[in-house]
Amino acid sequence: MTTPVTIIGAGLGGLVLARVLHLHGVPVTVHEAEPSPTTRRQGGMLDVQPWSGQAALDAAGLLGGLRELVLEGRESYRVLDRTGTVLLDRPDDGTGARPEVQRGALRRLLLDSLPRGTVRWGSKVTGVRALGAGRHEVRLADGTTVVTNLLVGADGAWSRVRPLLSDSTPRYTGVCLVETFLFDADARHPAAAAAVGAGSLFALAPGRGLLAHRESGGTLHAYAQLLKPRDWLADVDPDDAATVTARTVEEFDGWAPELTTLITGSDTPPVLRRLFALPAGHRWDRVPGVTLLGDAAHLMPPNGEGANLAMLDGAELGRAIAAHPDDPEAALVEFERAMFTRAAEAANDDTYEIMLGEEAPHSTVAMLTPAERAS
Known part of the structure; x- marks a missing residue:
């Protein structure tokens, strides 16, 4: 196939697509708004x-390359209540099938697998319009434009490409997250590090919870999770770290100190994130010359599937394009049909109802126990 493919977004899904196309000799360019791969x-x-x-x-x-990135022991997880009592503790015995890696390292693996210049950094898309006959014009922030016969929106929740295909926009799910990092935690915060253990921690109660992962180098990466209206903390300057921290930890009054340290001990300013999702089963009618993948196509609440689905979308679209070198529309029809089904099956809107509902944390223990037995 000689028709170049234009991908918007250098996330995991867009990069897998670019890599598979490269392997099949299909010319491809990725436009990414971030100025460099190390920006954030x-x-x-x-x-x-x-x-x-x-x-x-x-x-x-x-x-x-993936196997070289795996952090050993991280498939363990535990569920605690607000007092720090361990209700479920599943060690990593080495038999798990879902290895844990850091997303940044995985993204670097993908970037390093592409020819230099494939990704255009600092190439922010401001708009896209149809030109007819499957051709589209992409407008960039620097005033230039790109015309393409095959456009792929891999540009996430607030995709600039999605309006070409769908009127749907992400809706607020009712969940706010406050993200923190504790560095060298075993030495500096030993009680919090011991509570997290070797892998993942879920400390839960109705309406609120703390999720933490042990990353490389003794780093604890944590999220305070809260069922809140969309305007929670709207009166606070998001750059006012002290106030965001204080208001967040108030929500965990009475919790064990080794748990609240995951909020108060952060070595980085806390970052508030509001979770959004597209309607379950989101789909569109076929529009010539353009498609979506990953969060741009099927943004869902975090349930362990989003990034994995985005990568599979990229791989399947790449293979479909390579299999139909003279008929890109056939490739897009084939891809979208399978992708719609796959995304609908993976959608799970009750993740936070289970984790933060009235039966928390016991509802999460019940959800995870069958999986533990099956292992």
């Missing part, structure tokens, strides 16, 4: 699912 921290830990993320990386010829 690329999320936390990711459990790479065998049926989605691992399958995608295998298609990209990077499964060996």
Whole structure:
């Protein structure tokens, strides 16, 4: 296929697509708004699912590279109540099928697998318009434009490409997160580090919870999770770290100190994130020359599937394009049909109802116990 593919967004899904296209000799360019790959921290830990993320990386010829990134022991998890009492503790016995890696390291693996210049950094899209006959014009913040016959929106929740296909916009899910990092935690915050253990921690109660992961180098990456209206903390300057921290820890009054340290001991300013999702089963009618993947297509609340699905989307779209070198529309039809079904099956709107509902934390223990037995 000689028709170049234009991808908007250098997240995991867009990069897997670019890599698979490169392997099949299809010319591809990725436009990314961030000025460089090191502009910001690329999320936390990711459990790479065998049926989605691992399958995608295998298609990209990077499964060996993935294995080199795995942090051993991180598949363990535990569930605690607000007092710090451990209700469920599942160690990593080495038999798990979902290895944990850091998203930033995985993104670097993908970037390093592409020819120099494939990703255009600082290439922010301000708008896209249809030109007819499947061609589209992409407008960039520097005033230039790109015309393409095959456009892929891999640009996340607030996709600039999505309006070409769908009127749907993400809705607020009712969940706020406050993100923190504790560095060298074993030495500086030993009680919090011991509570988290070797892998992941879920400390839960109705309406609120603390989720933490042990990353490399003794770093604890934590999220305070709260069921709150969208305007919670709207009266606070998000750069006022002291006030954001104080208001957040108020919500965990009476919790064990080794747990609240995950908020108060942060070595980085707390970051408030409001969670949004597209309607479950989001789909669109076929529009020539353009499609979406990942969060741009099926943004859902965090449930362990989003990044894995994005990578699988990228791999499957890349293979479909390579399989139909003279008929890109056939490739998009084939891809979208399978992607819609796959995303609908993975959608799970009750994740936070289970984790933060009236039966928390026991509802989460009940959800995880069958999986523990099956292992």
